[in-house]
Amino acid sequence: MRSAWSTHRIREAEERVLAVTPDGALMRRAAWGIARQALAMLRERTGGVAGRRVLLLVGAGNNGGDALWAGAFLRKRAVAVDALLLAPERAHAEGLAALRSAGGRVVQAPTRADLAVDGIVGLSARGPLRPAAAEVVARLDAPVLAVDLPSGVDPDTGAVDGPAVTAAATVTFGGCKPVHFLAAERCGALTLVDLGLDLPDPDFGVLDRADVAAAWPLPGADDDKYTQGVVGITAGSSTYPGAAVLATGSAVRATSGMVRYAGSAAEEVNRRYPEVVVTGSVGDAGRVQAWVAGPGMGTGHPARDVLRAVLEQGVPVCVDADGITLLAKHPELWDARDPGVPVLLTPHDREFARVAEPRGIELGADRVAAAKALAAELGATVLLKGHATVVAGPDGRALVNPARSHWLATAGSGDVLSGVVGALLAAGLDPVLAGGAAAFVHVRAGELAAAGAPTSASKVVDAVPDAIRDVVG
Numbered sequence: 215m216r217s218a219w220s221t222h223r224i225r226e227a228e229e230r231v232l233a234v235t236p237d238g239a240l241m242r243r244a245a246w247g248i249a250r251q252a253l254a255m256l257r258e259r260t261g262g263v264a265g266r267r268v269l270l271l272v273g274a275g276n277n278g279g280d281a282l283w284a285g286a287f288l289r290k291r292a293v294a295v296d297a298l299l300l301a302p303e304r305a306h307a308e309g310l311a312a313l314r315s316a317g318g319r320v321v322q323a324p325t326r327a328d329l330a331v332d333g334i335v336g337l338s339a340r341g342p343l344r345p346a347a348a349e350v351v352a353r354l355d356a357p358v359l360a361v362d363l364p365s366g367v368d369p370d371t372g373a374v375d376g377p378a379v380t381a382a383a384t385v386t387f388g389g390c391k392p393v394h395f396l397a398a399e400r401c402g403a404l405t406l407v408d409l410g411l412d413l414p415d416p417d418f419g420v421l422d423r424a425d426v427a428a429a430w431p432l433p434g435a436d437d438d439k440y441t442q443g444v445v446g447i448t449a450g451s452s453t454y455p456g457a458a459v460l461a462t463g464s465a466v467r468a469t470s471g472m473v474r475y476a477g478s479a480a481e482e483v484n485r486r487y488p489e490v491v492v493t494g495s496v497g498d499a500g501r502v503q504a505w506v507a508g509p510g511m512g513t514g515h516p517a518r519d520v521l522r523a524v525l526e527q528g529v530p531v532c533v534d535a536d537g538i539t540l541l542a543k544h545p546e547l548w549d550a551r552d553p554g555v556p557v558l559l560t561p562h563d564r565e566f567a568r569v570a571e572p573r574g575i576e577l578g579a580d581r582v583a584a585a586k587a588l589a590a591e592l593g594a595t596v597l598l599k600g601h602a603t604v605v606a607g608p609d610g611r612a613l614v615n616p617a618r619s620h621w622l623a624t625a626g627s628g629d630v631l632s633g634v635v636g637a638l639l640a641a642g643l644d645p646v647l648a649g650g651a652a653a654f655v656h657v658r659a660g661e662l663a664a665a666g667a668p669t670s671a672s673k674v675v676d677a678v679p680d681a682i683r684d685v686v687g
């Protein structure tokens with residue numbers, strides 16, 4: 215698992231190391247990491263390094279200092295290095311002297327380059343690129359290597375509110391920052407240079423393939439259809455039977471145990487998935503180890519009664535879509551729940567706002583903070599959907615699942631996610647891990663279903679087993 219720390223935590227840890235490290239040593243270590251990455255990119259893109267051209271974009275602080283020192287190292291490999299100083303009077307003095315004495319040039323306008331190094335702003339970044347930097351970045355045609363983070367993107371939230379760098383690669387130092395996962399598409403390939411920092415608990419973790427593989431429940435010699443956890447789905451309505459088919463289908467694809475369906479789309483579900491045990495109502499459904507409630511179920515009184523019946527059963531529940539709207543409209547539904555039993559909500563932004571705003575929680579730029587606040591307030595796990603999905607537990611733990619592709623931005627893909635979450639909850643996974651692992655496999659299923667061209671939620675359902683195979687295989 216990788217981890218991310220907000221900038222103030224990184225700074226505090228850096229200060230402790232700086233206090234016991236010779237002047238400039240950390241910066242040179244950071245800069246050496248950038249130079250190595252720059253050399254690798256030059257080699258990969260141009261077949262060599264000597265005589266290749268690098269343009270440094272140098273801002274007012276230590277981020278620019280890193281770029282200048284990296285330029286000095288690159289000069290030693292016979293790379294031609296030009297530095298464009300965006301705030302000449304505030305450029306890092308030692309870095310500039312090192313670059314000059316290594317034979318680097320200071321230029322007044324961007325020059326042709328094989329690679330640009332973005333040392334405009336780092337940990338102290340606030341807001342988008344200022345106009346002068348924005349103009350230079352807009353005119354670049356070389357790939358960009360970002361120092362610490364792509365300038366113009368908020369380091370703590372990944373928010374982009376105007377001009378910002380999109381990097382082909384980013385080299386960061388000491389520990390990853392939230393931007394690296396919340397705006398992964400802006401960072402490109404990420405490398406971490408170790409600075410020996412002693413960091414506290416992270417703000418959030420990021421599951422990798424091996425973590426998901428280790429968590430994913432697979433049947434063993436002593437298992438039968440019941441022991442792997444039976445998942446119950448209550449979803450769909452006469453208006454939206456499709457949501458029931460998608461959520462149930464993805465649960466079927468995600469577990470080799472049993473899936474039950476309770477609701478008005480029983481016939482459609484059974485026609486499509488004969489292995490599902492269907493019934494008209496939750497009360498008749500038989501025992502399950504977790505429920506998924508909500509996709510397409512409607513928001514009227516009958517649906518409210520169904521949701522209450524599910525919450526009263528004392529097993530983990532994944533509440534999605536209309537189920538979330540019902541919880542917002544009827545907060546007393548929370549009383550039906552045993553507070554010791556996990557509830558996991560899977561809202562998109564508008565559903566999140568419906569539940570959070572009446573409780574005084576705004577969904578602003580800091581999506582991790584908002585999800586953590588709502589999880590703590592509700593005593594439930596909150597999976598906030600988006601291009602980076604945030605999963606926050608009531609105990610303060612959080613995971614982020616970045617998506618590097620966006621094929622899941624298609625109608626019904628949320629219903630697919632809820633079925634996968636349900637399968638993992640039924641197998642007994644901790645809800646934060648269940649949400650994180652489901653989001654991971656969901657993204658992979660979207661990529662496999664799309665294979666480079668638009669796809670649909672039904673195809674994502676069918677790709678769930680391939681996605682699991684890809685992860686656990």
Ligand SMILES: NC(=O)C1=CN([C@@H]2O[C@H](COP(=O)(O)OP(=O)(O)OC[C@H]3O[C@@H](n4cnc5c(N)ncnc54)[C@H](O)[C@@H]3O)[C@@H](O)[C@H]2O)[C@@H](O)CC1
Nearest residue numbers: 240241244275276277335336337338339340341342344362
């Ligand atoms: N502290 C340390 O020990 C280390 C710091 N390192 C580097 O130091 C960086 C942090 O340096 P600083 O704290 O000096 O600050 P930065 O270099 O991040 O920012 C410098 C200045 O840029 C300006 N600025 C803010 N937002 C801007 C925007 N949107 N557009 C243009 N200019 C903007 C501000 O005036 C700010 O003070 C890190 O990102 C990293 O690159 C590394 O050398 C590793 C060691």
Ligand SMILES: Nc1ncnc2c1ncn2[C@@H]1O[C@H](COP(=O)(O)OP(=O)(O)O)[C@@H](O)[C@H]1O
Nearest residue numbers: 562599600601617620622623625626627628629
């Ligand atoms: N631009 C995007 N990039 C990556 N994933 C996305 C993007 N937009 C949406 N998603 C994912 O697609 C799913 C959409 O779910 P949801 O909004 O509930 O849609 P629906 O109601 O149509 O099922 C979520 O899992 C979300 O994380």
Ligand SMILES: [K+]
Nearest residue numbers: 332335361363
């Ligand atoms: K930068």
